[in-house]
Amino acid sequence: MKYLLVLFLLTGLLAGCSATRTADLEERAQASDEQMLTMAGHYERAMELEKALIYYLKALENTPDDINLLYQIADLNKRLGKNDFALQMLKRVLVLDPAHSKALTEAGLIFLENKQLTEASTHLLQATVEDQERLGNASSLSRHYVALDNDSPLLAYNGLAVTYDLMGKYEQAREVYALCLQSFPRNPVVLTNFGYSEYLSGNYEAAVQRFREAIDSTPAYKRAWTNLGLVYTRMGRYNKAYQTLNQVMSDAQAYNDLGYFLMLEKRYEEAEHFFERAINLSPRFYEVANANLEDVRQQLALMRDEAEFLSN
Structure with a gap:
């Protein structure tokens, strides 16, 4: 009887040790994840992005469906120029949340950079649809846009317009550029892209106006000067083209x-x-x-x- 009692107590003690050890391991694992994220953030702030990425990936091992972490890893990879891996992470985000506006935008921009125009337009259009629905536009798919606000993904709208230009859909592109300028009238990137869209359509005077608006907004924006020089060249105004290009480059480069x-x-x-x-x-x-x-x-x-x- 005494033997049975001792055996029972030993068994209970071992069970207790096992439970304590399991809980301790779980606590240590949780602390480890927090440490990984802390280290990742430290290296990211120090601009040691490769090291930051290693720690973010270690943290992801225990939380593979963490949408915020997946997006963060995608963003970091894009900053490192690793677009293929960034796209893999963004696709995982979109499996978990198909309406994730930022992931739709970033994936669309990568497709656009790769000249995969169908995929780019699909993702960027969906990002704008999500935004239009947020703004209360029930007919967003019919391209009856409502005005954007400060929370709207301007990169998605601008990227969609650029995609339309590359697809030869100039009228649709200009419609989206005009929408962007309603809320962001002095954005030099949108103004310059709008001007280039006018140039592609053969509307040279309208293109000149848009490039000049971009330069007035941001005089140091080189691409607006260069594109303006391109239009003047196309118009046969070579002296004007040279003077324009010479604003942002040497004499030899301008010629x-x-x-x-x-x-x-x-x-x-x-x-x-x-x-x-x-x-x-x-x-x-x-x-x-x-x-x-x-x-x-x-x-x-x-x-x-x-x-x-x-x-x-």
């Missing part, structure tokens, strides 16, 4: 870019002139202009050969 724009339009003789001017200003340093000049002269030689062949 080279002017020549490059003309080369794209197959206006080779005019392009040759400006490449030569770029080289005369910087003959040793400006290797790019030399390479472009060689390309132009090859094209001119081919054209002369073709003309001679046809004349015979």
Whole structure:
């Protein structure tokens, strides 16, 4: 009887030790996750992003369905230039929450960067639909937009408009740009993209106006100056194009870019002139202009050969 009592007490004691140990391990695991996130945050603030990513991934091992953590890892990978891995994380977020506006936007922008226009438009359109429904627009799918607010994902709307431009849907693109400008009238990125959309449609004067608005908003925004130079080149206003490009680049670079724009339009003789001017200003340093000049002269030689062949 005494033996049975002792055995019972030992069994209970062992069971108690086992339970205590399990609870201790669980507590330590939880503390470990918190430590992982703390370390990840520390390295992220220190801009040591690779180290931060390692700790975020360790924390994810115990909480694989943590939407916020998945999105954070996706964002970090995108900042590191690892778009493929970022997209994997964003897809996991969207499986858990198909209406996650930020994930839809970021995934759409990655698809856009990869020139996967169908996937880009699908994700970015869904992000704008979610936002329009948040704003109380019951007919968002019919593209009857309501005005945006400060919580609207401007990147999604702007990205959708860029996608429409790349798909040749210029009217739809301009509609979305105009919507963005209603609430963000001085945004230089939207203004510049709107101007480029007008340029693609052949509306050069309207394009000039949009680029000038972007420059007035943000004088240091180089892309607006460059695109404005492109339009002036297309309009045959070469002096104006040079003066515009020269606002944000050297004389040699301005002449080279002017020549490059003309080369794209197959206006080779005019392009040759400006490449030569770029080289005369910087003959040793400006290797790019030399390479472009060689390309132009090859094209001119081919054209002369073709003309001679046809004349015979």
